[in-house]
Amino acid sequence: MTDLAAVKAALKTQAVETPSWAYGNSGTRFKVFAQQGVPRSPREKLDDAAQVHALTGVAPTVALHIPWDTVDDYAALAGYAEERGLRLGAINSNTFQDDDYRLGSICHPDAAVRRKAVGHLLECVDIMDATGSQDLKLWFADGTNYPGQDDLRGRQDRLAEGLAEVYARLGEGQRMLLEYKFFEPAFYATDVPDWGTAYAHCLKLGPKAQVVVDTGHHAPGTNIEFIVATLLREGKLGGFDFNSRFYADDDLMVGAADPFQLFRIMYEVVRGGGFTADVAFMLDQCHNIEPKVPAIIRSVMNVQEATAKALLVDAEALAAAQRAEDVLGANAVLMDAYNTDVRPLLAEVREEMGLDPDPMGAFARSGWAEKVVAERVGGEQAGWGA
Ligand code: PSV
Ligand code: MN
Ligand code: MN
Numbered sequence: 001m002t003d004l005a006a007v008k009a010a011l012k013t014q015a016v017e018t019p020s021w022a023y024g025n026s027g028t029r030f031k032v033f034a035q036q037g038v039p040r041s042p043r044e045k046l047d048d049a050a051q052v053h054a055l056t057g058v059a060p061t062v063a064l065h066i067p068w069d070t071v072d073d074y075a076a077l078a079g080y081a082e083e084r085g086l087r088l089g090a091i092n093s094n095t096f097q098d099d100d101y102r103l104g105s106i107c108h109p110d111a112a113v114r115r116k117a118v119g120h121l122l123e124c125v126d127i128m129d130a131t132g133s134q135d136l137k138l139w140f141a142d143g144t145n146y147p148g149q150d151d152l153r154g155r156q157d158r159l160a161e162g163l164a165e166v167y168a169r170l171g172e173g174q175r176m177l178l179e180y181k182f183f184e185p186a187f188y189a190t191d192v193p194d195w196g197t198a199y200a201h202c203l204k205l206g207p208k209a210q211v212v213v214d215t216g217h218h219a220p221g222t223n224i225e226f227i228v229a230t231l232l233r234e235g236k237l238g239g240f241d242f243n244s245r246f247y248a249d250d251d252l253m254v255g256a257a258d259p260f261q262l263f264r265i266m267y268e269v270v271r272g273g274g275f276t277a278d279v280a281f282m283l284d285q286c287h288n289i290e291p292k293v294p295a296i297i298r299s300v301m302n303v304q305e306a307t308a309k310a311l312l313v314d315a316e317a318l319a320a321a322q323r324a325e326d327v328l329g330a331n332a333v334l335m336d337a338y339n340t341d342v343r344p345l346l347a348e349v350r351e352e353m354g355l356d357p358d359p360m361g362a363f364a365r366s367g368w369a370e371k372v373v374a375e376r377v378g379g380e381q382a383g384w385g386a
Helices: 004-013 042-056 074-083 111-131 152-169 195-205 224-233 259-271 292-312 315-323 327-338 343-352 359-366 368-375
Strands: 016-019 061-065 087-092 135-138 175-179 209-214 237-242 280-283
Touching: 004 292, 004 343, 016 042, 016 087, 016 292, 042 061, 042 074, 042 292, 042 359, 042 368, 074 087, 074 111, 087 111, 087 280, 111 135, 111 152, 135 152, 135 237, 152 175, 152 195, 175 195, 175 237, 195 209, 195 224, 209 224, 224 237, 224 259, 259 292, 259 327, 280 292, 292 327, 292 343, 292 359, 292 368, 315 327, 359 368
Parallel strands: 016 061, 016 280, 061 087, 087 135, 135 175, 175 209, 209 237, 237 280
Antiparallel strands: none
């Protein structure tokens, strides 16, 4: 039997971090469809994020991407967030949008380019000091397009050297979260293509280095929950970049493409004690054709629903069925939890938190979308890369 009060208490402590870039305009490489009322500055992105947190109660932090969210005074930006009930979360580095990075950044064959890339990462740690952010999130677009283009082993050596320099700069309570992605923009070999490579680097670096699992960064059919279970066992799961995919790195709303996969992942998180440990539950999504703030609210709710189902798994019954070698019985325990309609439970949780039980409806009724369309006129809307 699962303890419903404990499930509710756990759901109230959940924290999902939303990404600043999801509030701005985005698109595919074919077209960016600009939307009215989209933020024009990091502060306006925080204003939108505050709506998401106010309505869901579980989205208290916002990830920044540098230089997309460059400001003169990061401590002041953190203060602005705090006034809105938010905190600044992970600082995401960007070593992929500069002409110098054509052949890579931290793995580039030219030492001068590597220095520039490492310099940017060190600057991101300075920003963390100013914002009070705990996590430096690293994703490298580095790789090669053709066999023989560069030395695969040499690139790993350069990566290790650059990461070690940044690792040494991390302060007390700060972490380095290393993200992997199997392809794109490199099409032959990516320098951090999989969890094994990320894990090997993090292991060598030390306890402040952990792996980030972006759910959109695997080959089709990959058993992501197995990776999650393994990283948790090894104490190396730093967090998630949640999104969902049908084909490649689609960055669609988490839980939209495959809610069952999200449940299986959350079950392994719960099973491995990751729900209470320092695992960061971040979104990394783009809302290209749908309105952004409601899409982010929906995403947060999707994570909550998968989590609630994972928490509802009857652990004792599952263990008993497994011990009894009851294949179908064990599977049924898991499926019973997955097939539970947890929406009434989450509505109750929200009411107990003093929130509207229906965050999507509450947002529609709030008038926020109309207000920002009227107010945010002139200036340049934030977008992917601005
Ligand atoms: C790369 O595809 C990635 O997932 C990394 O997390 C980047 O920082 C992010 O996308 C940018 O949207
Ligand atoms: Mn990501
Ligand atoms: Mn991605």
